[in-house]
Amino acid sequence: MECSLEMIGSLLVEAERMVITGHNHPDGDCLGSMLAIYDVLIGLGKDVTMLIDDEVPQAYDFLPGVRNIRRLGKELIDADLLVVLDASDSDRIVGVKEAVNAKIVNIDHHISNTKFADYWYIDSAAAATGEIIVQLIKLMKWPIIDDIAINLYTAIAADSGFFRYANTTSATLRLAADLVDCGATPHIISEYLDTKPLSSIATMLKVMETLEICNGGQLATITVLPETVEAGGESTEGLINYPRNISGVEIAIMFKIVDTDTTRVSFRSRNADVSKLALQFGGGGHIRAAGCTVDGAFTNTKQKVLSAAQKLLAELTV
Amino acid sequence: MECSLEMIGSLLVEAERMVITGHNHPDGDCLGSMLAIYDVLIGLGKDVTMLIDDEVPQAYDFLPGVRNIRRLGKELIDADLLVVLDASDSDRIVGVKEAVNAKIVNIDHHISNTKFADYWYIDSAAAATGEIIVQLIKLMKWPIIDDIAINLYTAIAADSGFFRYANTTSATLRLAADLVDCGATPHIISEYLDTKPLSSIATMLKVMETLEICNGGQLATITVLPETVEAGGESTEGLINYPRNISGVEIAIMFKIVDTDTTRVSFRSRNADVSKLALQFGGGGHIRAAGCTVDGAFTNTKQKVLSAAQKLLAELTV
Numbered sequence: 001m002e003c004s005l006e007m008i009g010s011l012l013v014e015a016e017r018m019v020i021t022g023h024n025h026p027d028g029d030c031l032g033s034m035l036a037i038y039d040v041l042i043g044l045g046k047d048v049t050m051l052i053d054d055e056v057p058q059a060y061d062f063l064p065g066v067r068n069i070r071r072l073g074k075e076l077i078d079a080d081l082l083v084v085l086d087a088s089d090s091d092r093i094v095g096v097k098e099a100v101n102a103k104i105v106n107i108d109h110h111i112s113n114t115k116f117a118d119y120w121y122i123d124s125a126a127a128a129t130g131e132i133i134v135q136l137i138k139l140m141k142w143p144i145i146d147d148i149a150i151n152l153y154t155a156i157a158a159d160s161g162f163f164r165y166a167n168t169t170s171a172t173l174r175l176a177a178d179l180v181d182c183g184a185t186p187h188i189i190s191e192y193l194d195t196k197p198l199s200s201i202a203t204m205l206k207v208m209e210t211l212e213i214c215n216g217g218q219l220a221t222i223t224v225l226p227e228t229v230e231a232g233g234e235s236t237e238g239l240i241n242y243p244r245n246i247s248g249v250e251i252a253i254m255f256k257i258v259d260t261d262t263t264r265v266s267f268r269s270r271n272a273d274v275s276k277l278a279l280q281f282g283g284g285g286h287i288r289a290a291g292c293t294v295d296g297a298f299t300n301t302k303q304k305v306l307s308a309a310q311k312l313l314a315e316l317t318v
Numbered sequence: 319m320e321c322s323l324e325m326i327g328s329l330l331v332e333a334e335r336m337v338i339t340g341h342n343h344p345d346g347d348c349l350g351s352m353l354a355i356y357d358v359l360i361g362l363g364k365d366v367t368m369l370i371d372d373e374v375p376q377a378y379d380f381l382p383g384v385r386n387i388r389r390l391g392k393e394l395i396d397a398d399l400l401v402v403l404d405a406s407d408s409d410r411i412v413g414v415k416e417a418v419n420a421k422i423v424n425i426d427h428h429i430s431n432t433k434f435a436d437y438w439y440i441d442s443a444a445a446a447t448g449e450i451i452v453q454l455i456k457l458m459k460w461p462i463i464d465d466i467a468i469n470l471y472t473a474i475a476a477d478s479g480f481f482r483y484a485n486t487t488s489a490t491l492r493l494a495a496d497l498v499d500c501g502a503t504p505h506i507i508s509e510y511l512d513t514k515p516l517s518s519i520a521t522m523l524k525v526m527e528t529l530e531i532c533n534g535g536q537l538a539t540i541t542v543l544p545e546t547v548e549a550g551g552e553s554t555e556g557l558i559n560y561p562r563n564i565s566g567v568e569i570a571i572m573f574k575i576v577d578t579d580t581t582r583v584s585f586r587s588r589n590a591d592v593s594k595l596a597l598q599f600g601g602g603g604h605i606r607a608a609g610c611t612v613d614g615a616f617t618n619t620k621q622k623v624l625s626a627a628q629k630l631l632a633e634l635t636v
Contacts, residue, residue, distance in 0.1 A: 058565075162480050163494075164508035170498040176481075177491035190482035191588070194563045198531065201560065205526055208519065217516070242519060245512045247376075270509070 003105075003119045005132070009140045011105055011119060012037075015080035017047045021096045023087035024054045028158025028193065029128045030086040031056065032151040033107075035065045036133050037083065039151075040142045049077070053095030062192040063154060064147035072096055081105050086129040090116040107132055109159075127167040130155025134175045146183025153184035154193070162190060200235075203228060207239050217248040218313055219306070224256040244268040250316065251277075251309050255302060258293075263301045266291045267309075272316050277308055321437045323450070327458045329423055329437060330355075333398035335365045337418045340403045341410035342372045346476025346511065347446045348404040349374065350469040351425075353383045354451050355401065357469075358460045367395070371413030380510040381472060382465035390414055399423050404447040408434040425450055427477075445485040448473025452493045464501025471502035472511070480508060518553075521546060525557050535566040536631055537624070542574040562586040568634065569595075569627050573620060576611075581619045584609045585627075590634050595626055 003011070012018070020038055022030030034050055041048045053072040060066055072095050079102040087093050088110035097104070106117030109132060111124035126132050130152045137144060137152075144152075156176055160168045163176070180186065210223040220243035224236050236256060243252035251272055256264040265281065267274035267290045275290040281304075283292020294301045321329070330336070338356055340348030352368055359366045371390040378384055390413045397420040405411050406428035415422070424435030427450060429442035444450050448470045455462060455470075462470075474494055478486045481494070498504060528541040538561035542554050554574060561570035569590055574582040583599065585592035585608045593608040599622075601610020612619045 161508075162482055163504055164480055164512075166505040168498075168504040170495040173491045173495035173498060177488040177495065180486075180488040180491060186481055186486040187484040190479075191563075194482075194559075195565050196563055197565045198535070201526065201529065201564065205523060208523055211519065213516065241512075245509075245514055246519065247513050247515050 001119050002115075003121050005121055005136055005139055008105060008107065008119065008121050009136060011081065012041060012046075012083070013044065013140070015046070017079040017102075018049075018081045018083055019077060019079050019096070019100045019102065020048060020050045020083045020085065021052060021087075021093055021100075022085045023092035024052070024095075026052055026054060026056060026060075027086075028060065029130050029155040031060050031063055031066065031069070032153075032155030032158070033085045033129045033133045034069065035063055035151040036130070036137065036148045036155070037085070038068065039065065039145070039148050040137055040140065043142065049079075051077075051096050051100070053093070059193070059195065060154075063151055065151070072099055075099065076101065078102070083107070084117060085133075086110075088113040090114070107136070125169065125171075127165070127169065127172040128156045128159035130159065131172060131175055134179065144179070144182040149179040149182035149184040150189065153179040153186070154189050157186075157189060158193060162193075203236065204239060204242075207236065208242060211243060213246075213249075214306070215310055215313055217246075218250040219253070219309055220244075220246055220249045220251075221253045221255065221302075221306070223302075224254065226257050226259065229256070240266050240268050250313060253305065253309060255298070255305075257298050260297065261295055263294050263296075263298050264291065265294055265301070265305055272312050274312075277305070277312055280308055281305065319437050320433075321439050323439055323454055323457055326423060326425060326437065326439050327454060329399065330359060330364075330401070331362065331458070333364070335397040335420075336367075336399045336401055337395060337397045337414070337420065338366060338368045338401045338403065339370060339405075339411055339414045339418075341405035342370070342413075344370055344372060344374060344378075345404075346378065347448050347473040349378050349381055349384065349387070350471075350473030350476070351403045351447045351451045352387065353381055353469040354448070354455065354466045354473070355403070356386065357383065357463070357466050358455055358458065361460065367397075369395075369414050369418070371411070377511070377513065378472075381469055383469070390417055393417065394419065396420070401425070402435060403451075404428075406431040408432070425454070443487065443489075445483070445487065445490040446474045446477035448477065449490060449493055452497065462497070462500040467497040467500035467502040468507065471497040471504070472507050475504075475507060476511060480511075521554065522557060522560075525554065526560060529561060531564075531567075532624070533628055533631055535564075536568040537571070537627055538562075538564055538567045538569075539571045539573065539620075539624070541620075542572065544575050544577065547574070558584050558586050568631060571623065571627060573616070573623075575616050578615065579613055581612050581614075581616050582609065583612060583619070583623055590630050592630070595623070595630055598626055599623065 050069040077100045082100045082102040082104045084106045104117040106120040109126040113122045206228045212221045240254040252268040254266040269288045273287045275285045278290035278292040281292040368387040395418045400418045400420040400422045402424045422435040424438040427444040431440045524546045530539045558572040570586045572584040591605045593603045596608035596610040599610040
């Protein structure tokens with residue numbers, strides 16, 4: 001059932017026993033939102049547990065209260081409500097959903113939300129679930145103390161790429177301003193979020209050595225070899241920004257060789273519609289960020305993908 | 319004479335012939351502020367020229383109206399006012415000051431401002447001169463059209479590191495929100511600001527190969543060799559963020575070997591007061607960002623600086 005934010009607030013106030021969760025592979029938005037609403041519900045005297053069916057990445061150790069998030073064990077829990085934050089699909093909370101016997105409330109900002117919950121509030125114009133939680137806490141007239149402000153600022157900053165992504169609106173910036181007034185410290189949060197393990201530098205250097213530029217500088221590719229991924233165990237997600245940010249590059253491609261027969265391909269562009277490229281290879285995405293997984297030997301895949309990209313570039317200049 | 323922002327507004331409205339300038343090595347804040355106030359003064363029917371005694375970096379080609387900024391030639395100009403933006407010292411506008419015969423109005427946010435002008439407004443709490451210009455244009459009741467919004471958003475985003483630096487206040491974020499409402503597009507501006515020449519990647523890779531970690535991971539250094547600087551001609555300014563952002567690193571140091579007898583040293587830290595380090599070698603700076611220039615052979619310099627840094631780290635853990 002679709003709810004107003006006021007209705008969601010009432011549901012939380014009326015319930016006694018609640019479990020709060022977020023999606024697997026939790027990120028800053030998911031964790032910051034969970035911790036903020038947890039603080040409020042504990043303040044209201046509720047019996048609340050935070051559970052995730054996954055590890056909380058060490059990068060978020062700085063979030064106030066993060067140690068209170070428990071990893072899902074084998075217990076079964078009866079509760080009044082299971083509050084699911086920032087998850088657009090029940091596939092992303094499978095374990096917790098099975099372990100918790102309760103009505104589900106879902107607060108989310110993904111346009112792809114499948115409306116799987118018993119009660120949901122989805123605002124796809126919000127840059128982050130954290131944006132919705134700020135509004136909810138204001139509606140509930142609960143004071144935003146500094147710990148809550150830090151968690152929510154992290155949520156919003158993480159999902160908007162520190163106010164750099166296309167989802168950043170004036171509302172995003174105003175809510176962030178309110179959180180700074182409540183005690184969030186932008187420079188300290190950004191320092192924590194920017195901190196990376198030493199091994200990620202080795203990974204970045206290895207991957208950037210594979211940089212190739214073609215089509216008169218319009219096309220840039222990088223390649224992640226299987227041994228690079230295994231050695232570092234690092235996320236290679238942000239690396240495509242290096243070729244993407246090179247002056248003159250219209251399309252950036254990252255090839256990630258998963259095994260001898262599988263390559264994951266990511267596309268970024270300035271203007272070209274790379275979702276078309278991804279679609280040709282059975283993938284999908286957005287106009288300027290898309291991806292696909294291609295079967296077959298890497299050299300073949302690379303050739304096919306490059307020639308499709310060159311065709312797209314040729315269309316662009318017509 | 320110290321002025322209120324209202325007085326500055328009146329001076330601009332009363333003058334007829336004006337020259338607008340900013341500091342040498344112009345950056346996003348300086349250029350965006352110049353272009354925004356230029357639009358307003360042209361709208362008011364004034365005779366206005368933008369002059370800089372330097373090249374405008376190509377990275378700012380996207381700023382609306384940037385082609386109207388002229389490079390200082392040999393002409394002498396008589397004007398009612400020389401409007402100096404984002405320059406804290408007359409040393410930074412020497413050429414223009416000599417070429418323009420006019421009273422000087424200075425609008426700036428640097429705490430180190432020397433109050434060199436005839437009329438000045440300095441707000442060191444502002445993250446950027448662009449923040450002050452937004453307030454000034456609002457005071458002048460001039461409409462902030464999208465071109466002005468883009469220029470001022472760029473000014474604020476550039477000087478606050480996209481709202482990541484310690485100078486970011488809630489006022490910064492609220493003014494940025496107002497500019498988004500007036501037509502500034504955060505993701506397009508951030509894309510332009512993040513664009514770098516291909517050669518900067520080669521420079522980054524060469525410098526990062528020199529990464530050394532010592533003191534159990536608390537101290538990280540990188541070294542810029544003379545040939546690296548000459549080959550790329552690139553700014554190496556941002557590179558110290560790589561070692562600084564490594565998990566566990568307390569002090570990051572960048573050695574830039576200028577010649578066989580001179581090394582420029584930059585320090586960054588999480589908690590340690592690196593201005594103390596810089597002071598020991600005749601430099602200065604802030605608690606968490608400082609620098610100095612050391613005479614003598616590089617190997618000697620490196621040894622001395624590292625042992626001073628290790629001493630500081632030892633004090634920290636006491």
